Amino acid sequence: MKRQALLFSLVFYLGPVICQISYSIPEEMPSGSLVGNIAQDLGLDTKRLKSGRARVYTGDGVEYIELNGERGFLLIKERIDREAICRQTTPCALHFQIILENPMEFYSVTVEIIDINDNPPTFEKSEVTFKISESAVIGGKFVLDRAIDLDVGKNGLQKYELKPTDNFVLKGDSQGSGTEKAEMILQKPLDREKEESISLVLTAFDGGDPQMSGTIRIFITVLDANDNAPVFTQSTYTATVFENAPEGTVVTSVSASDADHGSNGRIKYSITNSLDQAHALFQINEESGEIKLIGNIDYENARNYHINIRASDDGGLTDSCKVIVEVVDINDNKPTINIMSKSNMISEHSKTNTVVAMMNVQDPDSNENGKVHCFINDNTHLSIKAASNNFYSLVTDSDLDRERASEYNITVTCSDEGVPSLSSKRAAIGPSMAAFVNAEKCTSPLDFHTGRQ
Structure with missing residues (x-):
């Protein structure tokens, strides 16, 4: 087994420590196989892992890698099939975070999956x-x-x-x-x-x-x-289709000609096998060459399709062409707010920029549709800061006084730049997490109490 660890530079913020570290492993390693000594590579003592209740955070993804806190090792939790995760995309990598508390820190980890x-x-x-x-x-x-x-x-x-x-x-x-x-x-x-x-x-x-x-x-x-084979007017056709296009939408048409007469000049079109299973989403009229959509397409699953078309005459001669269909993204995904870690109680003597919570925000849409901005309600003595790409920290921005306010109810709102913009909220009353849904918003909790030390 070949394993490689690369430790990148540390980037410090007024909040959690940000560090990126990378490993490379082959796919199909059995459960329990060693990925790397994360404690050694990050320069952390195993006692710190225990006191900080170190854990792996993957958002909503499948947890293929687990942390052995006793030894500070990253281990294979579930056998990894590179093709199932990334299909033909290279390089293929898993991204997750190691979260610690007391004080709050997180480290970004990338594990590249090498094809076998x-x-x-x-x-x-x-x-x-x-x-x-x-x-x-x-x-x-x-x-x-x-x-x-x-x-x-x-x-x-x-x-x-x-x-x-x-x-x-x-x-x-x-x-x-x-x-x-x-x-x-x-x-x-x-x-x-x-x-x-x-x-x-x-x-x-x-x-x-x-x-x-x-x-x-x-x-x-x-x-x-049969003296003449069909000939397509183009070797490659291009077309675009919106990801919300209904079934039956005409994508494009292809055309071939045959100089023969009668049955030897009669052309039929067909879709041949395709790497991305485009034949399950597109259908061609064998007589006219018109290509229609017969399934649901999602920009977040595939941004383009390559359709291989064959033209055959009755004499058995053929020609082929390729149709490249580009999928156009629409703003159909709201930002998802994931609370990575939060404090339910904080001392009124806490210094400014004390971290109260850490969040991860994801929006799978592209370009402006996937650009997200987050803010919180006013008059909470807190502010939200971007720690790194898709990660935010909620920190105190002024002195706290328990006699004036013993608790705060905090609402985080994240909106994308799509037209129309889609947004999500996370809010709470009391120390426990709760969630509810209204017409256009998703909500659940962030709350903490002030206390004396």
């Missing part, structure tokens, strides 16, 4: 059939189904191999999306009188060690006379 070669290239189908005229010209191309490999980098799909190569050879070229486009090229004329059918095997290989592969069988029926 645990997925072979696979084809959506086990076999595919072509009908090819015996008059097909030398150099004619036939687009093959693509293989999908969930791994990334060298562990992902690298090349194809076609056997036998008596009549056809393989031509591959990168489309820059991490997958390979494979085409059969006719290199020797077909003769239906000598051979009515041909069987081939296409094998896809990744670059892992050991190398993994997947296969698809290709059955070719030799027909009579």
